[in-house]
């Protein structure tokens with residue numbers, strides 16, 4: 525459905541993305557991980573059609589993404605940028621309703637169906653009590669929930685998310701990602717998500733793409749990517765690997781160089797089962 529073939533991007537003389545290929549099918553959730561500045565946001569912008577690659581192509585439904593008329597693209601693809609929503613004076617309900625614009629005519633009549641859908645989304649995203657508040661007065665996390673609610677109202681087929689959990693507390697991180705999983709199961713939504721949290725990436729993504737210096741250094745299932753040697757190579761840290769006791773996926777524990785290691789009563793380093 526979405527296919528990037530050997531895409532590359534330069535800014536001036538500087539190459540920030542080289543030869544990156546990626547396929548995302550219906551109902552699939554692909555995570556993009558990698559250190560700061562490795563090209564994750566640039567890749568997402570190329571996938572959304574907001575920017576054109578200098579080399580390679582991005583195809584959506586067998587047609588170059590840049591050839592889709594903007595309105596048609598907006599009916600199919602939603603991008604949640606890293607900076608989230610600006611502090612708008614519009615109310616939460618109005619901003620969520622704006623997600624319906626690509627589906628409305630040139631004059632944005634709001635139909636009963638639009639109203640019912642927005643009502644359902646406000647309830648689902650825990651925003652009913654905020655509906656009359658201007659977005660400008662919301663906290664960062666509340667604003668992030670409005671951004672995802674707006675994307676849901678857009679009813680896209682492809683959802684591109686750039687670090688959507690950044691401002692969210694742990695409950696809302698989980699509920700946002702669970703909501704996306706339910707949504708993709710129900711509607712066959714394709715999802716590409718940039719995440720810094722490797723543990724959430726391992727739990728929620730079907731496949732991961734690990735970038736370093738603009739190149740893919742590992743791609744595969746969380747099992748294939750979230751490995752101590754790979755994480756060490758990508759991030760230059762020495763992680764402790766454990767397996768999630770109920771989800772069964774690899775998880776990364778960070779260890780401080782300054783605080784030392786936890787030892788057992790016999791003075792040995794605490795051993796954990798590494799995946």
Ligand SMILES: Nc1ncnc2c1ncn2[C@@H]1O[C@H](COP(=O)(O)OP(=O)(O)OP(=O)(O)O)[C@@H](O)[C@H]1O
Nearest residue numbers: 535536540558559560561562563564565566567606
């Ligand atoms: N418009 C631009 N002009 C010049 N350089 C840019 C531009 N956009 C991005 N870059 C550079 O490209 C590189 C990759 O940036 P990008 O935002 O894609 O990284 P990232 O992996 O998303 O980083 P982070 O994890 O910090 O968000 C960075 O070095 C950045 O400075």
